[in-house]
Amino acid sequence: MTKDSSRAPGRPRRLRAALVLSAVGLLAVAGAVVLPGSASAATTLGASAAEQGGRYFGTAVAVNKLNDSAYTTILNREFNQVTAENEMKIDALQPQQGQFNFGNGDRLVQHARSRGMQVRGHTLAWHSQQPGWMQNMSGTTLRNAMLNHVTQVATHYRGQIAWWDVVNEAFQDGSSGARRDSNLQRTGNDWIEAAFRAARQADPNAQLCYNDYNIDNWTDAKTQAVYRMVQDFKNRGVPIDCVGLQSHFTGGSNYPGNYRTTLSSFAALGVDVHITELDIRNAPSDAYRNVVNDCLAVSRCKGITVWGIRDSDSWRSNESPLLFDGNGNKKAAYNAVLTALNSGNPGGGDPTPAPTTPAPGGCTATITPGQVWGDRYNTSVTVSGASTWSVVVVITAPQRISATWSGNPTWDGSGNVMTMRSNGSGNTFGFTTMMNGNSSARPQIRSCTVG
Ligand code: XIL
DSSP states (O other): OOTTTTOOTTSOHHHHHHHHHHHHHHHHHHHHSOOTTOTTOOSSHHHHHHHTTTOEEEEEEOGGGGGOHHHHHHHHHHOSEEEESSTTSHHHHOSBTTBOOOHHHHHHHHHHHTTTOEEEEEEEEESSSOOHHHHTOOHHHHHHHHHHHHHHHHHHTTTTOSEEEEEEOOBOSSSSOOBOOOTTGGGOTTHHHHHHHHHHHHOTTSEEEEEESSOOSTTSHHHHHHHHHHHHHHHHTOOOOEEEEOOEESTTOOOOTTHHHHHHHHHTTTOEEEEEEEEETTOOHHHHHHHHHHHHHSTTEEEEEESOSBGGGSTTGGGOOSSBOTTSOBOHHHHHHHHHHHTOOTTOSOSSOOSOOOOTTOOEEEEEEEEEOSSEEEEEEEEESOSSEEEEEEOOTTOEEEEEESSEEEEOTTSSEEEEEOOSSOSEEEEEEEOTTOOSOOOEEEEEEEO
16 A cells, blocks of 8 residues: 555544544454455465465475475465375384384474464375385284374374374275275274374374265265265264375376265265375366365365465376465366365365264264354354263364353363363354464364263
8 A cells, every 4th residue: 555545635533533443343343254356355275275264285295305495485385284295104103113213203393383384294104105114014913013103103293193094095996986006004904094193193184084085976886985084983983083085186097077066965974074195297287276165165174175285295296286386386187176166166166965874873063153253263063963961072283262151061181172061051062262373274163972
């Protein structure tokens, strides 16, 4: 604004001050609500995603590039979530059995958290990028070594990781719908749930995800097989919170027209969905725009991570699949993504609506966002399927619940996990959360239990 245009010539000083104050008041209100397509549209991917229901827009990060200032300039400006491209894989973290090397992972976590970016941990258990000592193991020895790795790593990063890819790529491609053969699979079909249970125990506040590629097309046998596993886990109480769709639309598979159905169908099982490793061969604007719109149309789609910043950073750099060119310039696909994020949810709600089928004998808790102020917001939760219940709600630190109503709350040691029990005042309870500097995170329901 120029000096001249900021002046209100001829108006008395006090009136001018009052006008400025009320404009500030309006801005404060505008900051708390989403104004699709308004002049206040966000100008970076992360800020824009945050305005869409507290979603994130993230990237894979190669930790050695944190020394490259062109790279970190884009990272710090555009993204509010990171995933270590390789540095938190098994071979990186435990190169020799019993010897952990957390240096690079810690560096990324420090870089991210000091800038308010959320961290996705990738990945605790996987057939690939295993250290040599693990590749040579089998049977109970391998099972125990895998579980020890999960426990040690999730404990080390306890409280710092928003989501863990607990298990990566455990299903076969093609029409079989079978598990992928691997040394881990040969330890017994229950290796996946064992990994999830160990992760939950080590870091009860992290959201635990199953992550895979080629599970984008709803009719593919692999997608259906993963869907049935997640459904089975939910029914049996195996602790799973989310599914990650890698979405490498390159080489073998393209963006499918039924992607939104896939996202909403997983979500209807009562898990969040994440697009975890997006890259698209030649970065067509249309496909990038469609992916964003599909995520925005599904309320449980919490965010999108692209698998690298510049084309030159990509593991498929010959396909130029990312949002920035090798010189760090924004590509057409970048503008398509930002515009789609800023224009809000064109799909107008979930095509396959949650709430979800409760587990037999279970109940369902559904969140309704309430009023938002500059420093805090309200949430209400409605329980169906039971008249006496306990619902576990998880808050992301540094956010803190400051008041509750219509239920009896108890807290875990961290103060981030609230168990709310019915107190006879109906099936809807509510609470106020102080943002404490994090305005994008929102509460999650971990479970609803009858009685
Ligand atoms: C890739 C990395 O980008 C490469 O640098 C590395 O050489 C191989 O792994 N699915 C995953 C990611 O879950 O971990 C992979 O990352 C890409 C495919």
